[in-house]
Amino acid sequence: MNNLNNYLFTKYSKRDKSITFANNFCENSPLNNGITMNYKNIFFRFSGLLLAFFLLQLTYTVQAQKTNFTLVLDAGHGGHDPGAVGAIAREKDLNLNVILRLGALVEKNFKDVKVVYTRKTDKYLTLQQRADVVNSNHADLFISVHTNAAKSSAAYGAETFTLGLAKSKANLDVAMRENSVILLEDDYKAKYKGFDPNSVDSYIMFEFMQDKYIDKSIDLASNIQKQFVNYARRSDRGVRQAGFWVLHRSACPSVLIELGFISNKAEERYMASENGQKELATSIYNAFVRFKHDHDKKSGVAAFSTDNKEILRSNDHAETDEPEQKPVADNKPVTDKSKPAENDAQQVIDNAFANNTTSITSKNAQLNHDVPVFRVQILASGRKLNADAADFKGQKNTNYFVENGLYKYTVGSETDYNKISNIHKELRSRFPDCFIIAFVGDKKMSAKDALKLIK
Numbered sequence: 001m002n003n004l005n006n007y008l009f010t011k012y013s014k015r016d017k018s019i020t021f022a023n024n025f026c027e028n029s030p031l032n033n034g035i036t037m038n039y040k041n042i043f044f045r046f047s048g049l050l051l052a053f054f055l056l057q058l059t060y061t062v063q064a065q066k067t068n069f070t071l072v073l074d075a076g077h078g079g080h081d082p083g084a085v086g087a088i089a090r091e092k093d094l095n096l097n098v099i100l101r102l103g104a105l106v107e108k109n110f111k112d113v114k115v116v117y118t119r120k121t122d123k124y125l126t127l128q129q130r131a132d133v134v135n136s137n138h139a140d141l142f143i144s145v146h147t148n149a150a151k152s153s154a155a156y157g158a159e160t161f162t163l164g165l166a167k168s169k170a171n172l173d174v175a176m177r178e179n180s181v182i183l184l185e186d187d188y189k190a191k192y193k194g195f196d197p198n199s200v201d202s203y204i205m206f207e208f209m210q211d212k213y214i215d216k217s218i219d220l221a222s223n224i225q226k227q228f229v230n231y232a233r234r235s236d237r238g239v240r241q242a243g244f245w246v247l248h249r250s251a252c253p254s255v256l257i258e259l260g261f262i263s264n265k266a267e268e269r270y271m272a273s274e275n276g277q278k279e280l281a282t283s284i285y286n287a288f289v290r291f292k293h294d295h296d297k298k299s300g301v302a303a304f305s306t307d308n309k310e311i312l313r314s315n316d317h318a319e320t321d322e323p324e325q326k327p328v329a330d331n332k333p334v335t336d337k338s339k340p341a342e343n344d345a346q347q348v349i350d351n352a353f354a355n356n357t358t359s360i361t362s363k364n365a366q367l368n369h370d371v372p373v374f375r376v377q378i379l380a381s382g383r384k385l386n387a388d389a390a391d392f393k394g395q396k397n398t399n400y401f402v403e404n405g406l407y408k409y410t411v412g413s414e415t416d417y418n419k420i421s422n423i424h425k426e427l428r429s430r431f432p433d434c435f436i437i438a439f440v441g442d443k444k445m446s447a448k449d450a451l452k453l454i455k
Contacts, residue, residue, distance in 0.1 A: 079124025084149035086262035101281035131249035142254035157235035164241025175242035206243035216253035227283035372450035374420035375410040
């Protein structure tokens with residue numbers, strides 16, 4: 001037995017020494033070290049790439065979920081409820097046309113926004129059904145569009161409402177009119193928990209409401225009104241508060257817009273025109289761009305958002321859509337916001353820059369103030385553009401003037417209308433929306449009015 005134990009001990013000792021020697025030899029071998037390090041580098045690099053890819057996918061998935069923004073658009077009235085009725089238009093139709101144009105702009109420019117319509121056709125929905133659409137889709141924003149009306153045909157202007165207590169009779173009247181649609185329902189008292197749209201007492205409830213979305217709603221409403229003034233050149237009736245049931249029942253920031261007064265003939269013609277509907281929809285869209293940008297920034301997902309920008313005016317009101325005269329109230333004429341301020345002429349001269357882009361006003365000063373000078377306006381921008389900017393599409397020798405905070409660029413300077421008409425025809429292939437304007441001295445006017453002076 002002892003001999004066997006000695007044999008086994010000797011054998012395994014030799015084997016252990018061999019293994020130890022082999023390990024030491026391999027570890028100290030330059031060849032082995034190179035192979036070992038290469039495998040380690042490959043392993044760690046591959047693992048790092050896998051980890052980075054996994055984290056990137058996880059981050060993208062989380063951010064994609066955060067950028068799933070839902071916008072609910074509501075065209076007020078519909079079906080057997082026409083809303084306010086004017087001489088040539090019905091409120092339900094005006095509301096729907098503007099909403100569809102607004103939705104198309106958002107869908108085209110925001111791939112991360114889901115647009116939901118309460119209606120896309122002429123159908124009737126109750127106020128509660130509209131709110132249910134908002135809540136069932138977990139909306140991030142709700143915009144309801146309406147058209148105003150008044151007993152007096154002199155009333156005019158756009159206004160945007162948020163939820164709150166009506167602090168004036170005018171605000172209360174608007175809320176009562178819009179809420180009165182619930183009277184078309186047979187069991188409205190049960191559905192709306194005893195709310196009577198025609199009773200002042202029913203509106204006291206809004207005094208004690210704490211709307212957690214009010215700040216965002218007011219910010220959006222303020223921007224909408226600014227856009228109505230700056231883009232669409234409408235009269236500003238301001239941001240107001242009133243007790244609208246559809247806003248009260250919608251669990252997200254929400255506004256109700258009154259586009260204008262269908263009871264005012266000039267505003268009715270404007271709202272019924274294609275140009276007017278485009279401008280109103282674009283104004284609301286511009287305000288939405290800002291709201292979405294702030295939403296993404298506060299959510300920490302701005303880097304993943306589409307770089308959307310506001311749409312700037314490229315032309316003025318079409319001559320066929322411009323009211324024959326501005327509406328009046330209290331016998332006071334409305335300020336024409338499209339008319340340059342008295343100091344605009346000096347501002348244009350002070351801001352004139354070289355590189356083939358010059359100030360119109362400085363040139364006009366050298367011309368006879370009684371002779372109309374025709375030009376073709378090709379575009380407008382919120383900032384000064386360099387002469388080689390892509391917006392000019394290679395066009396040289398452009399001029400500009402400043403109006404309502406916008407830099408408006410023109411081509412040509414002719415006292416002969418036939419000559420400017422030929423220039424206009426040539427430019428339309430590159431600038432489809434270009435149009436002819438005129439200056440008499442420093443005063444801008446439409447080509448139509450300028451031609452009257454020549455005759």
